[in-house]
Amino acid sequence: MVPIRSVLARPVAAWMVSKRRQWERKPAEIQEYWFRKLLDSAQNTEFGRNHYFKDIRTQADFREAVPVRDYEALKPYVEKVTHGEPDILWPGKPLYFAKTSGTTSGIKYIPLSHESIGFHINGARDALLSYVHETGKSGFLDKKLIFLSGSPEMIVKHGIHVGRLSGIVNHHVPGYLRTNQLPSWETNCIDDWETKLDRIIDETLPQPMSLISGIPPWVQMYFDRIIARTGKQIKDVFPEFQLFVYGGVNFEPYRAKLFDSIGNKVDSIETYPASEGFIAYQDSQIHPGLLLLLNQGVYYEFIPAEEFFNENPTRVSIQDVEIGKNYAVIMNTNAGLWGYNIGDTVKFVSKDPYRLVVTGRIKHFISAFGEHVIGEEVEKAMQYAVERQPETRVVEFTVAPQVTPPEGGLPYHEWFVEFDQPPGDLTKFNDDVDRRLTELNVYYDDLITGSILRKLKITTLRKAAFIDYMKGQGKLGGQNKVPRLSNDRKIAEELKHFAE
Incomplete structure (x- = not known):
């Protein structure tokens, strides 16, 4: 042919x-x-x-x-x-x-x-x-x-x-x-x-x-x-x-x-x-x-992410964006959406x-203690730890705050991770993720060093945990995906049932 x-x-x-x-x-x-x-x-x-x-x-x-x-x-x-x-x-x-x-x-x-x-x-x-x-x-x-x-x-x-x-x-x-x-x-x-x-x-x-x-x-x-x-x-x-x-x-x-x-x-x-x-x-x-x-067919505007929740945030056109700055994306379209916040954040390279590059969702963050950790930061922290134990294979993960730990002590960020192949040293992996996150987010670092938060905790999930979770939510397949970050425990409490 x-x-x-x-x-x-x-x-x-x-x-x-x-x-x-x-x-x-x-x-x-x-x-x-x-x-x-x-x-x-x-x-x-x-x-x-x-x-x-x-x-x-x-x-x-x-x-x-x-x-x-x-x-x-x-x-x-x-x-x-x-x-x-x-x-x-x-x-x-x-x-x-x-x-x-x-x-x-x-x-x-x-x-x-x-x-x-x-x-x-x-x-x-x-x-x-x-x-x-x-x-x-x-x-x-x-x-x-x-x-x-x-x-x-x-x-x-x-x-x-x-x-x-x-x-x-x-x-x-x-x-x-x-x-x-x-x-x-x-x-x-x-x-x-x-x-x-x-x-x-x-x-x-x-x-x-x-x-x-x-x-x-x-x-x-x-x-x-x-x-x-x-x-x-x-x-x-x-x-x-x-x-x-x-x-x-x-x-x-x-x-x-x-x-x-x-x-x-x-x-x-x-x-x-x-x-x-x-x-x-x-x-x-x-x-x-x-x-x-x-x-x-779209006229774009961009709001600096740190201003998004202000009463009158700055809205800039394409010529005024800055490289390396996190922006919420606002769209005006030839289908009739006007001043429309699609919920994503991006950073120009x-x-x-x-x-x-897409950095996350404007409402998907953890700021239970004022740290405002975003999707890009947790993904980079995970990638850092995987690179240090390259045998590791991550299937999926999501992060939520644990404000009142049932075991007592300081609050922390809880990472729910499903591994296809776990790291050889999970404790070191946990430490590497936490260390990289403190380097990426100064507010998180301040909370750790100030003993407001303790080091993050990885909770490992059994195989097919996220698939079973999505199936239980009626969201298996298609374009559905698990949020990378939550500012509450709704998803976390469901995923606890799949812990190893």
């Missing part, structure tokens, strides 16, 4: 990268363009009239008129849209609602418009084309590709289709990839994750898999089931597997175990998709960070072009 896809991908990739570099060179101008276009498009909507869009002249005017909101604050408008009312947040009605789970909001319905859906699709496509252009590797496109995602089945709510984002995107996979995409449509529609996973394995085992995409913990579960069934490493089951595409969580805690399962190193591409928009992707195998997509 003539390798048509791989041959055609190279000139298409070169064209895409040349177009991208045009807006990369003028980030402030392209963001001003989207700022104007979004306001002009939505000025006659109910939201636009209520917030005087016709009178807004500058970005400063916009910030005066439009406060930062989370889903709960925007919900009165969203509910009107879900009841079928047109011209509320964006002209007309949305094409879809992406249904997501919120911690305080219950189910959230994020609108996707006719204008925005193409950017969701193009983001994933362009991530692959960037890889093709930089590396010259395109042969994977002529073999089988697997996307571990939610069900593509949808319901209709007042004329608007509702489903999981990954399932919605499944309806828009380009025709030239449909013929080599797995799993089959029928298998993808299975709701029960474990049944679905077994069926996916049935379909993929005989195939020349070259690309595997999904959230790392669920890809690891897929790999574990294959190894249990075949007794072989993934490289021997899929000798042509060469590219792993992932997003949704930091890859580092999963990297060692995942590559152990594979048996060799493969290239990887990190993406940053969200229901609110496709935000960024890894555009280089050489340079760190993810390229922020400034020409994707480059401004030419603008590349970032």
Whole structure:
């Protein structure tokens, strides 16, 4: 068979990268363009009239008129849209609602418009084309590709289709990839994750898999089931597997175990998709960070993380961000989200072009004692300890405060860790994690040295603990993930039942 896809991908990739570099060179101008276009498009909507869009002249005017909101604050408008009312947040009605789970909001319905859906699709496509252009590797496109995602089945709510984002995107996979995409449509529609996973394995085992995409913990579960069934490493089951595409969580805690399962190193591409928009992707195998997509129908604002909970926090545009500073991401989109806090924090590692890393969730932190420990810090501390005992393989972990220890004594941070292969010296591992965290967070260090907190404690969990926990919560598989940090003991108390 003539390798048509791989041959055609190279000139298409070169064209895409040349177009991208045009807006990369003028980030402030392209963001001003989207700022104007979004306001002009939505000025006659109910939201636009209520917030005087016709009178807004500058970005400063916009910030005066439009406060930062989370889903709960925007919900009165969203509910009107879900009841079928047109011209509320964006002209007309949305094409879809992406249904997501919120911690305080219950189910959230994020609108996707006719204008925005193409950017969701193009983001994933362009991530692959960037890889093709930089590396010259395109042969994977002529073999089988697997996307571990939610069900593509949808319901209709007042004329608007509702489903999981990954399932919605499944309806828009380009025709030239449909013929080599797995799993089959029928298998993808299975709701029960474990049944679905077994069926996916049935379909993929005989195939020349070259690309595997999904959230790392669920890809690891897929790999574990294959190894249990075949007794072989993934490289021997899929000798042509060469590219792993992932997003949704930091890859580092999963990297060692995942590559152990594979048996060799493969290239990887990190993406940053969200229901609110496709935000960024890894555009280089050489340079760190993810390229922020400034020409994707979104006007971005950033709030310094330390100011986020202030009454009037600073909101800056792209040209005013600083490298190395933690920001909450605020989005204004061509699906009608305005001043919308998506809950993520990021840190820029480059401004030419603008590349970032995701550092955590603005509300997922531990500050029971004023320490404000964030996701990036606990992941770096864990990585530090693993590097010092490289035989260690971490499956998953989460951290919570223990304010009133049942055994008495000073409070501490409790780390719930499931190991596939535990460290040879758990006490030293515990000390290494704690020492690195004190180096990364000065407030935590002050509390330790001031005898307000005692050293963190690792509670080891039995095998499959996190899978069983997620199963008990009805959140096994798909795009669901365990929060890395909690400021309370809700998750911790459930996980205590799985302690070794």
